[in-house]
Structure formats: structure tokens, C-alpha cells
Amino acid sequence: MLFNSIHFLLFFPIFCYLYLSVPKQHQWKILVAGGYYFYGNFSPFFAIILFVITCNDFLAGKMMDKESSQQRKKKWLLLSILGNLGILFTFKYLDFVDNNIRALLTLFHITWVVPEVWFNNWVVPVGVSFLTFQSLSYTIDVYKGITKAEQHFGYFSSFTAFWPVMVNGPIERAKNLLPQIKEEHRFDYDRIRSGLFRMGWGVFKKAVIADRLAFYVDDMYLHYNQISGWTTMMGGLFFFIQVYCDFSGYSDIALGAAKVIGIDVMENFKRPFFSKNLADFWTRWHISLSTWLTDYVFFYLGAYKASSRKVIFNVIFVLALCGLWHGANWPMVLSFTIIGIFMAIRYWWQTNIVRVIKPSNSYRLFDKYFPDWMHTLVTIFLFLFCFLLFRVHTAQVVINHANPGTFTSWTTIAKDIYGNLFKLNTANYFHEWILIKGSIQFIVLLVFIFILFLTEAIIGDFKIENIVLSKNKITRWAIYSILIMSIVWFGIFNNTSFVYFQY
Amino acid sequence: MKKLIKNILLLSSILLLISLIFKFFLPFYWGDTTQATKFEYYKKNSSKFNAVYLGGSLEYRHLDPAIIDSIAKKNGIDLHSYNMGIDGHGIIQQMTDLEGLLKIENPNLKYVFLSVSSDPYFYPLNMHTTKWIAWQDVSSTYRAVKTIATLNDPIRNKAKFSYYYGLSWIENIFKIGAMPDVINYEITKNNTNTDFYLGKDKNGFYPYDEEMNNLMAEYKWQDTMLVESKRVYEREKDKRDSLTASVVKAFENYKSTDIANTAMVNLLMDAYKKCIKRGIQVYFMLPPRARTDYSLLLPVFYAMPVNSQIAFADPRKYPKYYDVNYGYNFHHLNHKGAVILSNDFGNQFSNLIISTRDSI
Numbered sequence: 001m002l003f004n005s006i007h008f009l010l011f012f013p014i015f016c017y018l019y020l021s022v023p024k025q026h027q028w029k030i031l032v033a034g035g036y037y038f039y040g041n042f043s044p045f046f047a048i049i050l051f052v053i054t055c056n057d058f059l060a061g062k063m064m065d066k067e068s069s070q071q072r073k074k075k076w077l078l079l080s081i082l083g084n085l086g087i088l089f090t091f092k093y094l095d096f097v098d099n100n101i102r103a104l105l106t107l108f109h110i111t112w113v114v115p116e117v118w119f120n121n122w123v124v125p126v127g128v129s130f131l132t133f134q135s136l137s138y139t140i141d142v143y144k145g146i147t148k149a150e151q152h153f154g155y156f157s158s159f160t161a162f163w164p165v166m167v168n169g170p171i172e173r174a175k176n177l178l179p180q181i182k183e184e185h186r187f188d189y190d191r192i193r194s195g196l197f198r199m200g201w202g203v204f205k206k207a208v209i210a211d212r213l214a215f216y217v218d219d220m221y222l223h224y225n226q227i228s229g230w231t232t233m234m235g236g237l238f239f240f241i242q243v244y245c246d247f248s249g250y251s252d253i254a255l256g257a258a259k260v261i262g263i264d265v266m267e268n269f270k271r272p273f274f275s276k277n278l279a280d281f282w283t284r285w286h287i288s289l290s291t292w293l294t295d296y297v298f299f300y301l302g303a304y305k306a307s308s309r310k311v312i313f314n315v316i317f318v319l320a321l322c323g324l325w326h327g328a329n330w331p332m333v334l335s336f337t338i339i340g341i342f343m344a345i346r347y348w349w350q351t352n353i354v355r356v357i358k359p360s361n362s363y364r365l366f367d368k369y370f371p372d373w374m375h376t377l378v379t380i381f382l383f384l385f386c387f388l389l390f391r392v393h394t395a396q397v398v399i400n401h402a403n404p405g406t407f408t409s410w411t412t413i414a415k416d417i418y419g420n421l422f423k424l425n426t427a428n429y430f431h432e433w434i435l436i437k438g439s440i441q442f443i444v445l446l447v448f449i450f451i452l453f454l455t456e457a458i459i460g461d462f463k464i465e466n467i468v469l470s471k472n473k474i475t476r477w478a479i480y481s482i483l484i485m486s487i488v489w490f491g492i493f494n495n496t497s498f499v500y501f502q503y
Numbered sequence: 504m505k506k507l508i509k510n511i512l513l514l515s516s517i518l519l520l521i522s523l524i525f526k527f528f529l530p531f532y533w534g535d536t537t538q539a540t541k542f543e544y545y546k547k548n549s550s551k552f553n554a555v556y557l558g559g560s561l562e563y564r565h566l567d568p569a570i571i572d573s574i575a576k577k578n579g580i581d582l583h584s585y586n587m588g589i590d591g592h593g594i595i596q597q598m599t600d601l602e603g604l605l606k607i608e609n610p611n612l613k614y615v616f617l618s619v620s621s622d623p624y625f626y627p628l629n630m631h632t633t634k635w636i637a638w639q640d641v642s643s644t645y646r647a648v649k650t651i652a653t654l655n656d657p658i659r660n661k662a663k664f665s666y667y668y669g670l671s672w673i674e675n676i677f678k679i680g681a682m683p684d685v686i687n688y689e690i691t692k693n694n695t696n697t698d699f700y701l702g703k704d705k706n707g708f709y710p711y712d713e714e715m716n717n718l719m720a721e722y723k724w725q726d727t728m729l730v731e732s733k734r735v736y737e738r739e740k741d742k743r744d745s746l747t748a749s750v751v752k753a754f755e756n757y758k759s760t761d762i763a764n765t766a767m768v769n770l771l772m773d774a775y776k777k778c779i780k781r782g783i784q785v786y787f788m789l790p791p792r793a794r795t796d797y798s799l800l801l802p803v804f805y806a807m808p809v810n811s812q813i814a815f816a817d818p819r820k821y822p823k824y825y826d827v828n829y830g831y832n833f834h835h836l837n838h839k840g841a842v843i844l845s846n847d848f849g850n851q852f853s854n855l856i857i858s859t860r861d862s863i
Contacts, residue, residue, distance in 0.1 A: 006670075187504055207680075439689045482516055488518060489682035493631055 001041040003253045004207060004493070011038070012257065016192075019261050024184040028158045031181065035161025039126075046125045054160040056083035057135045058153055060193045061142045065149035073143055079120060080139035084132040089126055095119040096328035117212060127167035129325055133292055135160050138174040140296055147175045155181055161262075164254040168247070170268040170288035177263070185262030194465040195259030200483050201464055202252025207491030210245035211453060212445050213238045214492075215437050221395035222402075223433070225416045229424040231433050232417060239391055244272060247286065256465075267463075271456045276375045278343045278382065289325070293318050308351060315347060316340035328395060331410050335389035342382050388417050444490060521676045525685060531603050533688040534637025534681070538589045540700045541707050542603065543692065545585055549609035554584035556707075557600050558618030561790040562588030564835050566704040566765040567845040580856050582614070586707030591629070591766025593621035594767060595647045595668075600640050601774050605666045605781065613780050616786045616813070617771060619804040620793040623650045624664055631674065633684040646770060653766040654799075710838040711831045732832035746833060747818055747825040753797035754817050763802035771807060788851065789814040791824035791844070792834045810859055815844060 011034075019030045020327050040044050040047035060080035064073045089097075098119045102112045125126035125131075138159070150156040158181045165172050219225060220235030227235070251268035258265040268288050275281035281288045294303075300313045316337060323336025350366045396410045434442055468479050532538040545552070568584040575582035592600065597618060604615070623646075627691045629635045647668040651661050678685060691697075699717055702709040715730060736743065771787065778785045787807040793800060797816065804812065818825045829840030836844060 098752055151513055189506060191509060193510075438683075439682045440690070444683050444686075480514055483520055484514060485521065488522075488677050491680050493680045 001038050016260055019185045020185060028154045031158040032161050035163040038163035039166055042126045049125050050161060053131055053135050054157050057139050058156045059067050060139045061149040068253060077139055077143040081381050088128055088132045091122060091391050093328045107144045130169050134171045150178060164258040165265055168250045170251055170266050171292050172265055180263045192260050194469055195256040197465045197468055199253045199256030202249040204483060204487050205245040206249030208486055210242050210249060211492035213242035217242055219436050223429055224413050226429045227420050228426040228428040228430050229420055230421055232420045236388045239388050240384050275379050276372055278346055278380055281379055293322055293427045312344040313345045329393035331389045331392035335386045338386045356440055389414060464485055522606055525678055531599060531638045534633035534684060536697050537700045540697045541587055544701055546607050549607050550611055552583050552585040553611045554582055554614035554840040555604060556586045556588055557597050557614040558588045559592040560590040561620050562618050563590060564710050565841045565844050567708045567841060568706050570845035571849040575853050578853035580853055593625060594639060595623045595643055598646060598774060599643050612783055614784050616788055617774060618788050619800055620790050621795045623647045633681050636671045636674040639675045644668050644672040648768060650766040653764055710841050711835055712838040736830060736832040750797055751818050757801045761802040767803045768806045786811045786813050789816045791816045794834050810855060815847050
């Protein structure tokens, strides 16, 4: 079930009413039922996968609790890791690996024994990366002694089937979620009001901005070989904002929905467009994933305690892994690896150059003439540069689907996109691109992007719902009305294309 | 809980009230540039015309008022007709179009032509588009749901489409996702750069062959679809033949005792009576190449008053309309075909007028 569907509009109030009205001992049952209904709605098969993950990690956790030696616990942890990553690999990466082996063997004129049709039509369970990582964090935490193993299968099932975060995160930790699930939750007007406002803010970002930006981004990639530098630059920025609004909008809805039923979920985005550097960016963007990778991979590899060379390798490796997590395709892996390389360069610069020159006057001058907003601009540009690759695989699939019989490789698209990036002296396909949906749509888009960033600049690191709810009644109602009207009147809830059925 | 529900209702009421304001200054055709162009032109020039063709693309792309008027003139009939057919308009939307047409002051209006070429179903991909939601109101939804209920289809299908109509109406009430198009309409309504939709004679006839040379549909990829539909039509002989065969079969199987769908008949007869009351004569057209099954359309068409029927859909009588040389795509004629059809139409209409005159 999608958050921006009519189905969810019906599901949500019914779920909340049931959950908040049943006695405490039955609340977990509503959570589990709601979770399986929510997830099984995509496909009943997905619900089976969820059940398998739940059983695997519940068993692993319980067995680890029984074992006294770390050595024995490790075996159960291994079972959990193999189970989760096995599911993830089977559904998400098997086709990717198969294709790469095939391509590699073709270079040596060897025929791969596995027929091509075996893996290429497998349906990837929605949000399987989020599900497995969330569940995996539980068993690792139990192994490390951070969390106690859950003895009640029902509560544990509520944790894995906690629908607000199930499909698109944030990737929650058991130590935060499980204790809250066990508490009694009752109707609380202020919490519900606050949660609903946060959900509304999320829908605004998703339906009004992200989905409107999608027209322009899709079109830019479709015309990858005709566009000028201006279109690439603006399209890249639009894509960056689109991903942010789409993803953070979804997180806002998840946070808001959880809040309505009395559960606080971790923040996933904190104004990433105001980041001062690449490292700062990762503390603001998809926080639940970056902290997951930091806690369970980067620290495992030695974090910053290792040698300088090792740290550089670790940073690049973790970012490449992050790319692989985002999508089983090379452009995605490459885009994150490049970010990793930039971060590694920054690390080297900070530890080897800045440390030495910091006390000097020249550094103070540099600091003076290179203020925060310039750091922010450079950070955004670096991410924009890498994010152009992020979307190349999807573009390749669309382009090849639209032109059967011809094959365009992702490298061709990437080469053209990056080749165009610096052609700022031409305006090929710039005006047409801006006006693709008409001048009104473009102006509306710019106005709403401006409103979004202005709001983020004003609220700072505070939660938007807390700021709004602290205002007086008239201001509050004015904000509610403007938000609702913006969503209803300017939201994109359609394919906006009219197909004459006579064709 | 009560407070929350009260506040949600209050907020919805504020939104509803503000949204309803738009109803007072937006015409029902604001969501469709083609229709807005055609209606606005007619509004400004209504006194020039005494006959209007309503319907979908089967009228818009096929009926050339210039040819029909000239044939009528040769037969001593004073006819100045205007083609108000709009792509995608089915039987329900045609009723809204008629109501809109009758609201426009035109003391000269003598004839209205209604199309019998579709059922109330529509292509679900069109849901949520401004073009689809802009015209929906309480009466159109009521008409649609009532008509769908009487169709001989699985209940699931009927429930689905009734829900779609209801949802589209709600979307129009609240103007869901439609504000940029409202603004766009208000800003551009007096522009004349969409006048090409009126055709070169400014009488509302615009065949697909001409549009192909002037591709600038509201949504870019429709242009591609238009061109592609021609290619597919020319390429796929088997599909062409099977479509024609199914039309032939429907005509062969038709018996005058076949029971017509009452809701569709009532809908068209209501329109008929409404026009007669105003002294406007109504004619019903049964065009060729309709997408809807002719076994549903034929009993409805023949349930209309006998002296108001204009039919040219039977492939046995009019084989040219199903000939590939006169077709643009599976459901439309090309300009050449439209010329022949307009000639036939003019003759049939003139004969009807003459025979009615003689009988008096």
C-alpha cells in the first residue's frame, strides 16, 4: 500500500481507531495485523517473506540469549546475517550478479551455463532492503548486548511489521521501537494533531514538489543526448531536490503516522541542503541508513582509529556499499563511490593539510573569504555532480523499453550527460524543457521550492510540527488551511496524461 | 476524539467553500483546451450558426460543416453548421456539452446533431486528468451511474466505473491537483493561438491528417501516439479485418425486436425533448468505426424517432468507411474518408428535411 493512495486514506483512520481503542494487551495484535495487511497488499508473497525474516531473527535472538559464550552466539548471529542477506541477495542482487558473470564470460567467449531468463523476471519485494537491515540491526544489537532478546514473538513481529517505516524507512532500531511498542497508547489529541501535521508536510513535499519535479527530471534523462549544460545543471539540481522531497516526504509521513499512534520514530532528514560539507551531509541525509552503516560496518572496519590509508579505504568502501544498497546496478554504485572518493579526499585534506595550516593567518583569511554558504554551495554541487549518475540506470531501462530493438548502454547515457554538463555556452533543449508542462507549472514549481527552503531556513533544526503547534490559534489555522490547499490544489495525484481511448 | 473530528470537518469545509468559489467563474470546459477553444469561438460567433454537431472524435474528425452546408444549400436548406465534437467525449459528456450549448444565447439555432457512438465507459488512464474531471458535476455523475447500472456487464465492472465517476466529481469539487490548469485557463482564455483546433475553415472540423502536420497536443506524447496509431493501423491487416467483421456481425445479428438499453435511450430522449421544447430539431447520428459494440448501439439508435436518424455505420452499405484507403487509424477516417462521409451525411440530412417537409 502506498502512502499517497486512496487505499491508505481509508486504512489509516481505521487502523488508528482500532489500535488506540483496544486494551493494551491486544495492541500488538493490531500492529501485526495492520503491518501484514499493509505489506501483503503489494503482494501476499511479500507478507510470506516478512514472516520468514521475522521467524529467522526471532529465533536467532532467542538462541543468542540462551547461549553464554560469544563464540556460540556468533553462530546464531551468522544464521541471522545469512538469512537476511540471503533474502536480500536472492531477490535484489542475483540478477545483477548473473548479468555481470555473463558479461564477463562473454569477454572470454565462454557461455554461461545459467539461462538468461532464470533471474531477470524476479519481483523484488518492496522495501526488502529496509526490512532486512532493520531486522538485522536487532540481532547484531542482541549479539553486542545493546538490546535484550525479545521473548514475545508477537512484540517482535510488531517490530518487524511496523508498517509506518516498513517500506521506505527510517530503518529503526529495536532498542528504540520495541519498548515503545510494549507501552500502552491511548488517544492523545495533541500527539495526533502533531502527527497529522507532520504527515501533511510530508505529503506536501512528495505530491506538490517531488512529483512535479519528476516531469522535468524524466524528460531531461529522456533527452540526454540533446541537452545543454544549463538543462543538465538545472535538471541535476531538480533531481537532487526531487529525491530529497520524495524520500524525506515519505519519512515525514512515516514519522507522523507513527506519532499519531503514540510512537516516536527517529528523524531521517535534517535539512541536508544546508550542509556545510560532505561529512555533515551524511549526518543530515538518510540518517537512519548512514548511522546503520556507521554503527555496523564502518566501526566494524575500525572507523577512524585505523591508519590513514585504511580510513580512506573504509570511507570509500562504505559509500560503495551504500550505493549497492540503493540499487543493484553499476551507475548507482559508482555514484556513491565517487561521493566516497570526495569524502576520502576531504578526510585527507582535513587530517594532513588543515591540521597543519589551521593556526596560520592564511587559514583565517581563507575562512573569512570562504563563508558557510559557500561551503554549502560547493557541497550541493559535488552531490549534484554525483547524483546525475544515480538516475542513469532507470533512464537506461526507460529508454531501452521505449525503443525495442535498440540497446543504449548506461555508459553512453552517462558519457553524454557528463559531457553536456559543462557546455554552458549553448541552450539546446533548455527553453523547450522548461516549458514542457507550460510556464504556469514551472512558476508554480519554483514558488513551492522557494517556500520549502524558506520554511527550512526559518525552522532551523526544530521539528516543523512543534513550531507550528506553538503558534496562536489564528496563525495555526491559517497554516493548516494553506498547507491543505497547497496539497489539494497543487498536488500531483495523476499521470497528467490524457489517453484518448479511441486510439 | 470529537474535537479532532470537528476540526477535520471544519478544515474540509473551509477547503470546500473556497473550492466552490471557482464554480462561479469557471465554465465546464475549462479543463480542455480544444473544447475551450471551440466553445469560446462558438460563444463569440453563435449567431452565424444554426446547426451544431455534438459528440466525440467520430464527429470532430469526420464531419466537415463546409461540405454538409453546401449540399444542404443545393437542396434548398439554409444550413450553417458548426462542429462541436471533441476527442474522447462519450454519451455522458455529450449531455453536458448539450446543456452548455443550450445556455449560449443563439436564437438562430435550429438543428442539433447528437452522436450514438459510445457507452458511459471511459479509458481509466484518463482518470485524474483535468480534461476528464473539469466537466463532472452532480447531474453528469448521476447520469453516468444510472446508465452504467443498466448495462449488461459484470457487477464489478459497473461498480468500478461508477466509483470512478463519483471520484472524478469529488476531484472537480475540490479542484484536486487542478489549480495550475485553472490559473492557466484564466490567463490564456483569450489567446487565439489554439485556434487551429477549429480547423482551417473555422467551423470545428479538424481531420487527423491535418493535425499530423501541426503536432502540438497538450501532452507531447499524444502526438507520438497519434502518428503511431496510423502506422499500427496500416500495418495490422488482421486486426482491421476482425474489427470490420465484428461490425458486420453486429449489423447482421440486429433484429428490430432487440431490446434497447433503457437508460441510454432515456438519456438521449431527454436531450431530444429539451431541444424540442426550445424549438430545436434533434438528429441522431450513428457513425462508422465506433469503439463501442454496435450490438449495444443499434437498438438504442433505432429507438430514436424515425425521422431523426442519420446512419452510415453499416459496412455492408458503406464499405468505404471501413476501407484502409479511407482510414486514419482503427477508429477514425482520414481526410479523404471524412469528405465522403460528410457528403453522405449532407445527402441523408437533406433527404430527411425534404421528406419531413413533404409529409407536412
